[in-house]
Amino acid sequence: MQAINHEVTERVTEEQIAFYRQNGFVQVDNVLTADELEEFREYMEESMSTSDGRSVKTGKDRGTYAKVLNQKVNSWRDHGGMAKFSFHARFAQMAMDLMGAQGVRLFHDHILWKMPGDSLPTPWHQDLVKWPMHETGALSLWLTADDVDESNGCMMFVPGSQRSGKLTNISLSDPVDIFEFVKDTEFAKQKPVCVPLKAGSCTFHDGLTFHYAHANTTDKPRRVLANIYMAEGTTYNGKGHLVTNGQELQEGEPIRGPLFPLLAGRALKKS
């Protein structure tokens, strides 16, 4: 177990907000206390060891997707411990400050493990093209339970690429080259930034920022939780998505309801 002894970071600074808005991502260190980090590891292990229909297979019979990621969406729905980290007020406040929103809802969480063995990198892609939202601005927190670097799957980001607009949905198991879509633009020339992190630290990235994660060449899983936050009032664009399908949302209506809890805001009234 890695020991940590530090002051926990409660809020993002003005400098971090400015960096995020310029570059489309930001690193925030030490967002978990030592006790929280221990709990976080324990709960993720428990959640990933149960099969409840929200897991991607983690066994030997691994398709290409599972070599990229073993994923569980909305872990909070059947593990109260995970809910602590998916609903954490500290992270929601940071997301709200980075977005400059009046309130934020959770769109969904997902546990993202990169397993050792025949691991593949997570190819360059944008997230927002997959999310059924009219507006831009939604973002992901990427919180690691392990030290991460290029050997086990740390992230890379293309600074400023959030300004490229929505491009195309890139399959993680059969990817096309996202840079082909921005040839001859400033985004193609921008040098990607690699972001190693200590356990209990995180990045935030805009849903339009190009990002990538290295393969895991070590002998241990790389254990991450990503929470997707959207500004209160973000509206449904009518497209299919795992977490909105069957929710009877109307196109153009705000995405609300018990599956999308309001986690931070000036007025925490509506559910």
Ligand SMILES: O=C(O)CCC(=O)C(=O)O
């Ligand atoms: O964890 C990874 O390998 C990729 C994560 C990612 O693409 C995301 O959080 O949007």
